[in-house]
Amino acid sequence: MQYRQPDTLRAIAEIAVSLVPFVALWVLMWSLIEINYLLVLVIAVPAAGLLVRIFMIQHDCGHGSYFRYKKANDWVGRIAGVLTFTPYSMWRRVHALHHANSGNLDKRGFGDVHTLTVDEYRSKTLWGRLTYRLYRNPLVMFGIGPAFLFLFQHRLPVGMMRAGWQPWISSMGTNLSILVFCGVLVWLVGLKTFVLIHGPIVLIAASVGVWLFFVQHQFEDTVWDNDDDWNWHHAALHGSSHYDLPRVLHWFTANIGLHHVHHLCSRIPFYSLQRVLRDHPELRDVSTVTLAESLACVRLVLWDSAQRRLVTFREANSTS
Numbered sequence: 001m002q003y004r005q006p007d008t009l010r011a012i013a014e015i016a017v018s019l020v021p022f023v024a025l026w027v028l029m030w031s032l033i034e035i036n037y038l039l040v041l042v043i044a045v046p047a048a049g050l051l052v053r054i055f056m057i058q059h060d061c062g063h064g065s066y067f068r069y070k071k072a073n074d075w076v077g078r079i080a081g082v083l084t085f086t087p088y089s090m091w092r093r094v095h096a097l098h099h100a101n102s103g104n105l106d107k108r109g110f111g112d113v114h115t116l117t118v119d120e121y122r123s124k125t126l127w128g129r130l131t132y133r134l135y136r137n138p139l140v141m142f143g144i145g146p147a148f149l150f151l152f153q154h155r156l157p158v159g160m161m162r163a164g165w166q167p168w169i170s171s172m173g174t175n176l177s178i179l180v181f182c183g184v185l186v187w188l189v190g191l192k193t194f195v196l197i198h199g200p201i202v203l204i205a206a207s208v209g210v211w212l213f214f215v216q217h218q219f220e221d222t223v224w225d226n227d228d229d230w231n232w233h234h235a236a237l238h239g240s241s242h243y244d245l246p247r248v249l250h251w252f253t254a255n256i257g258l259h260h261v262h263h264l265c266s267r268i269p270f271y272s273l274q275r276v277l278r279d280h281p282e283l284r285d286v287s288t289v290t291l292a293e294s295l296a297c298v299r300l301v302l303w304d305s306a307q308r309r310l311v312t313f314r315e316a317n318s319t320s
Contacts, residue, residue, distance in 0.1 A: 003276050004267045006068050014254075014271055015057060015076070022050040029197045030189055041200055048204035049252035055084045055209060056254030056270055062092035063266045078170075082177040085150045085202065089170030090157045099266055102217065103235030105303070106227040113141075113214055115224075117303045118316045133313070136301045141214065146206035215294045216241050216259040220310050221287070224303045236263035241289045249291075250274075260287050 025047040029040045060066040061077030074088070081088040098111030108115065116124075116132060124132065134140055155175055157167035186194045223239035225231070243257030250257055255273040261283060262268065268276065277283055289297070300310035 003272045004065070004265065006066060006269050007271070008067060010271050011066050011269065018050055018053045018057065022047060022054065025050070026197065026201075030193065033193055033196060037196065040197065044197075044200040044204060046252075047201045048208060051084065051201055051205040052208050052212075053252055053254050054080050055086065055205070056256055058084060058086065058088060058091075059095070059256070060254075060269050062088065062095055065267045065269045078174070078177075081174050082181050084205075085174075085178060086154055087157065087167070087171040087174040090167040091154075093167060099263065100232075102263065103223045103225060103239035104227055104230045105224050106230075113218055115218070115301075115303055115310075117224075117305055118311065119305070121302050121316065132301075138298050141298075142207050142211055146210040147203055149210070150202065150206040212243070212253060212256055215243055215289060215297055216256070218300060218310065219287070219289045219294070219297050220300055222310060223308075224305075233264070236260065238287055239263075241287045242284070243294065244288050244290050246291070 025043055029043050029047065032040050032043070057066060058077045058080035061073040061080065064070060064073050066076065067073050077088040077092070081091070094111045101107035101110060102112065105117065114132075114135060121129065121132065135145075155171065157171045182194065182198075185198070189197070217240060219241050221238075222241070223235050225235070237260050240259040240263040241257075242260050245253065245257045254270040256262065256270065258273040258277060261273055261276050262270075297310075299312045301313055302311050302316050303309075304311045304316065
């Protein structure tokens, strides 16, 4: 497929236009921290957007789609993982399971947003329902949860012993590299300054990243099926959203909003996804979710197998 061919010069250029402005904004925040911290926080927003873009480069490296050669993908992915606080090999393995099983009710739990069916929710104890509601609360899902995921959960690949030692080596190597990276910056600017600059960038980027992943599969007309009825191609196309964002947000998010195309063929680098959509306009109206419509997705928390759509807690209770 023509779209799957990586372009080395384009790939390097995409790294440059992501990393150089990120470093420049970091230095600018440092120069302003004693003058106006509110302005520092404002600048943290585009800086976080660039960190999200760096994560998407790491994401493509994990799929082996960013460069032609595996070693180039792996080393760029590992370096990006230090900036994004995400162990490359560990995340790549979990994300591959997500792509292999997305939309399969019998194979949930790998790299996806925890989603119960209506029947499963009703069968839970009161405590089970409360914990699921807490998990699905927007403050937890997009605030506390992302911070915990990127700052703490990624430090240890708990539950991956069956995969051998590679996830642990990846995590410990990334942790050591993060320690050195942060240590150098702390030595350069001081601990307080480092936390006040890098902290907001990481936290905003983490929340944006989780939001993007959430919207990509948690929209009303997504697709879930049990294993016997599950079809990979159908789930990839109709269970993944076409997040129709403004052009500038498509740039910051490296076209990950074209998620239905990405799930159909994960070996297409992000810089070629828009070309697929231009050449195949029939994909434009598949599973489309606008920015305004995506805000309502937060309320969709349970899969209703009878109606074949995600529903709210209130809708689930009204049909009990």
